[in-house]
Amino acid sequence: MINITSFETLDKAIKLAGGEPTVLEALWDGDTSGWYLYLNLHVIIKKLFSIKKEVRYLGTISLGGDIRLFNGTVPPWPEAELAKEWGKMANEKYGLIFYFPSDKEPDNNCPGWEQRHLAIQCADCAKMIIPTDSPYLSKEICYSCHLKREFNNKIKNAEPYDDGVNLFMVKDEEYNHLGYSSFLDGFSMAPFIDDTVQSRREKRLVDIVTIDELDISIIKEKIEQALDEKVAVYKSAEFPPDFPEKFKSNIKRHTVEYKGNKYELIERLNEEHSKIDGLVWALEMVDKAISGNYCFKIYFKNGFTYRDDAVLRFVNFVSNGSTSLAAIVQQYSGILTETEVQDTVTKMEKAGCLIIEGEIVQTTDVTRKLL
Ligand SMILES: [Zn+2]
Structure with missing residues (x-):
């Protein structure tokens, strides 16, 4: 799969495709690592006694990264911005039509250049789409408008939404934001503070729970106990023999230190490593709090x-x-x-x-x- 990373790579792919380019189309597709754009080139091949139309696959524009979750606001799609810029340049250079039916957000229900006659206009955003065959979705709108309508319905129906917990390290008026998680258990120190936190929640619309000096020294002991257990069975991560070479460089590693020993951890993909990482972070925060006379404050919503x-x-x-x-x-x-x-x-x-x-x-x- 060719990765189109600049107009130069696109231009080279167009030249290699041969024939006379007429339409460059950019369509979305997705896999487990997220959305990407693939580019096809429609060309006319002229031979002595014949004219043939062909479609050549040129490559993908993929910036990879995490799957960006829909949260009711429209996320920026840098892939789309690049495609628009390069599509315009290809149009100027070759006089071809640049066809990009969903240039604002990913959508794999848009018609390709040759399926345009099967398409309808989304009733909400006017984008060309092939009507979905899912019995659970409305036929007259695109998927992203479906999500927007769903989100608006939640607002309309005032559905409960208490997600979102913020953790701060606090001294007087100084607030240091340590993290955000949808729920308390997203924080690595959660197992050690959960009982204390729950017993102190007042169940007001906004609950602010304070974890003070005395609590923090108890938490520190518990975190160290848990860390001792984890590092006792620590194993460094080796690639399995069949692990594809080209992905090895994507795996990030870093080293943490605990009680004078160093541990190399890989990010995200190893659950045990992630736990050690989280505990080391929690211990660091707890040490900072103790030495600097900070407390922790946790902000909860309740009945939102x-x-x-x-x-x-x-x-x-x-x-x-x-x-x-x-x-x-x-x-x-x-x-x-x-x-x-x-x-x-x-x-x-x-x-x-x-x-x-x-x-x-x-x-x-x-x-x-x-x-
Ligand atoms: Zn739409």
Whole structure:
């Protein structure tokens, strides 16, 4: 598989394809490592007594990396930006048509150049799509619009949404953000603080739990115990004999030190290594807290809905922390009524997340630590 990494590689592939290029098409496909674009070139081959149309596969544009999860905001797709830029250059150089039916986000239901006549326009975003044959999806819209509609329904129906926990190391007014996780158990120190945390939760809309000096020294002991057990059975990671050579350089390794010994760990792919890594990190944070007289503070939501979350995010991120009530109503028109927006804002004011002064709605310090 040729990886198209620049206009030069694309240009070379076009020349190698032979014939007269007429259409360059960019289509999405996905595998376990994420979405990528593949490029086909439609060419006309002229021989003495015949003219033939052929399609040549040129290669892929793939930046790899993690699967970017849909979270209700549109993620940037740098692959699409590159394809658009190079497609334009190919158009200028060869006079060919650049065909890219989904240039804003990945979609593998778009018609190829030769299936255009089978396509319909997505009712929401007007993109050309081949109607899905899934009985669970609407036929008239594309998959990304389906996800958007689903997300908007969650806002409309005020479905519960308490995901999102933030951990800070705190001294007086100094807050150091240590991490975000959907749930508490995403933190490597979770098993050692869970009981304490649960017993201190007050189940208010916003729960802020403090883990103080005394707790931290107990946690330190527990983490060390767990680490002692893990490093006692530590094994360095060797590649299995059939591991493909070309992927070896993708595997990142780093070394951690614990009680004077060094351990080489590989990232992500080895569960035992990840646990050691997480525990070493937790121990480091705990040591920092002890030597610097910090405590830990953990921010939880409790009884939030998608609607609350969406309104807070709109005020905090989209509007930089301050906007008018009318602007929020406008943002959610068609999804929420004015009364629903008003109720949400009032609920978030009670939670300490918003301040309302006349028409102006502002986020608070709590919101910035909660989201
Ligand atoms: Zn659409």
